[in-house]
Amino acid sequence: MAQLRTVLVVNPKSANGATGRHFAQIARAVRAAIGDFEHEFTTAPLEATALTRRALARGAQCVVAVGGDGTTNEVVNGFFDEQGRPLAQAAALGIVPRGTGGDFRKAFGWSADLAQAAARLKGEACRIIDVGRIRFVDARGAPAARLFVNIASAGVSGLVDFEVNRASKVLGGKVSFALGTLKAMLRYRDVPVRATFDGGPVETFPATVVAVANGQFFGGGMWIAPGARPDDGTFDVTIWSGYGLGDFVTRGKAIYDGSHVRFPNTRTLKARRVTLEADAPVLLDVDGEQLGQLPATIELLPGALRLKVGEAEPTAPSSQAAL
Numbered sequence: 001m002a003q004l005r006t007v008l009v010v011n012p013k014s015a016n017g018a019t020g021r022h023f024a025q026i027a028r029a030v031r032a033a034i035g036d037f038e039h040e041f042t043t044a045p046l047e048a049t050a051l052t053r054r055a056l057a058r059g060a061q062c063v064v065a066v067g068g069d070g071t072t073n074e075v076v077n078g079f080f081d082e083q084g085r086p087l088a089q090a091a092a093l094g095i096v097p098r099g100t101g102g103d104f105r106k107a108f109g110w111s112a113d114l115a116q117a118a119a120r121l122k123g124e125a126c127r128i129i130d131v132g133r134i135r136f137v138d139a140r141g142a143p144a145a146r147l148f149v150n151i152a153s154a155g156v157s158g159l160v161d162f163e164v165n166r167a168s169k170v171l172g173g174k175v176s177f178a179l180g181t182l183k184a185m186l187r188y189r190d191v192p193v194r195a196t197f198d199g200g201p202v203e204t205f206p207a208t209v210v211a212v213a214n215g216q217f218f219g220g221g222m223w224i225a226p227g228a229r230p231d232d233g234t235f236d237v238t239i240w241s242g243y244g245l246g247d248f249v250t251r252g253k254a255i256y257d258g259s260h261v262r263f264p265n266t267r268t269l270k271a272r273r274v275t276l277e278a279d280a281p282v283l284l285d286v287d288g289e290q291l292g293q294l295p296a297t298i299e300l301l302p303g304a305l306r307l308k309v310g311e312a313e314p315t316a317p318s319s320q321a322a323l
Contacts, residue, residue: 006094006121007055008039009048009075011067019067019098026066026096026114033118037064042071052078056088062308063091064121068099069150073287076131077147079305084133084147092306094121100164100176100220101288104150107215107230108309120310129230131304132214136284136296148287149305150215151224152298154193154276155207155240158283159184160219161290177220185245193278193294197237197271207282208243212274212298218285226258227268233302237274239267272300 008030012020019026020041030037040051052063052075065075072095079093080086096117097105110116134152138144163180190206197203211218213225213236228236242265254260261268276282277295284292 004038004055004058004060006034006037006062006064007051007060008037008064008066008096009042009051009055009071009078010039011042011048011071011099013042014067014071014099016100026098029114029118030064030096030121033115033122039066042067042074046074048074049078053087056091060088061091062094062121064094064096064308066096066098068097069101069104069288071099072104073146073148073150073289076149076305080131080147082145084145084301086304090306092126092308094308096121101218103217103219103221103288104215106217106221107150107228121308122310125309126306127231127309128303129305129307130214130233131301132212132235132298133301134212134284134286134296134298136292136294138292144292146286146291147301148214149230150287151211151213151218151285152287152296153209153211153218153224153285154278154282154294154296155191155209156181156184156188156243157209157211157219157285158290158293159188161283161285161288164220177222181219181248182245185248190242191278191280191282193276193282195277196273196275197269198273205239206241207278208240209238210240210274210276211238212271213238214300218288222255223258223260224255225268226261231303233300234270234272235274235298235300237269237271239269241265241267272302274298 042048055063065072097112132148135145160180163183193207194204211224213228214230216225216228225236225238260266275297282294
């Protein structure tokens with residue numbers, strides 16, 4: 001069997017179905033940048049993980065997630081086995097962002113431009129990035145585990161995911177998440193959460209959101225963790241307490257430009273291992289997907305994944321202008 005070099009794992013339903021409708025355009029751009037490739041379309045949730053594992057088992061050197069942050073998450077999980085062990089350490093992840101939120105790419109200052117995304121697949125340059133692993137309780141009440149590359153959070157963000165993913169995304173990422181946030185905030189009330197950070201003492205606080213960040217953005221562009229770097233060997237944790245609907249209406253600019261970190265009801269810290277528990281149900285958001293609820297244990301896998309970056313090493317954005 002001939003060795004595969006690049007395989008695209010494509011979610012045709014991403015971007016409200018535009019990815020599938022315009023795949024011929026995507027294929028032309030990728031072919032112009034790197035030459036021949038193979039591709040697989042997903043037909044069901046979590047299938048991208050299985051397709052990635054199959055591609056790596058056949059010798060793929062680069063597996064490219066074509067879709068949104070959820071597709072990227074599924075492909076990333078395909079690079080590892082169920083215990084979080086890498087399946088092909090020399091293989092690289094590529095990203096052609098075509099989804100609703102596009103939050104992970106923003107940590108690198110990458111736009112959603114198709115030609116630029118295709119160009120990042122060219123050559124051998126990679127950035128070694130960290131990966132997070134979260135153990136939690138799924139919707140059926142059973143123990144589950146998931147890897148993530150952007151952000152895992154607990155609180156109203158999980159309810160936002162639920163609202164966004166059940167609605168049409170025809171208005172685009174920022175508007176879809178803004179509307180989902182408004183709907184979620186009408187229903188959400190802070191829940192006392194018990195947390196530990198790197199094995200320290202148990203802390204209890206009311207939580208609107210606890211975000212454990214490898215990347216910087218979530219919720220369709222909210223700059224939740226301005227100091228996070230996906231390759232620095234630590235999580236940036238942001239805790240919002242006492243945020244209500246009025247804060248999202250009157251302080252919306254600060255949430256999107258990162259200045260919320262100066263508010264008295266925002267706390268930030270760094271950690272490599274975080275545990276979260278609550279006596280009431282608290283939903284999780286994992287790379288933009290609502291996968292389950294607390295309790296959860298979140299751990300860092302430093303330098304666990306190679307990310308294709310094209311000819312030049314990217315830098316993280318210093319301002320919203322990079323978006």
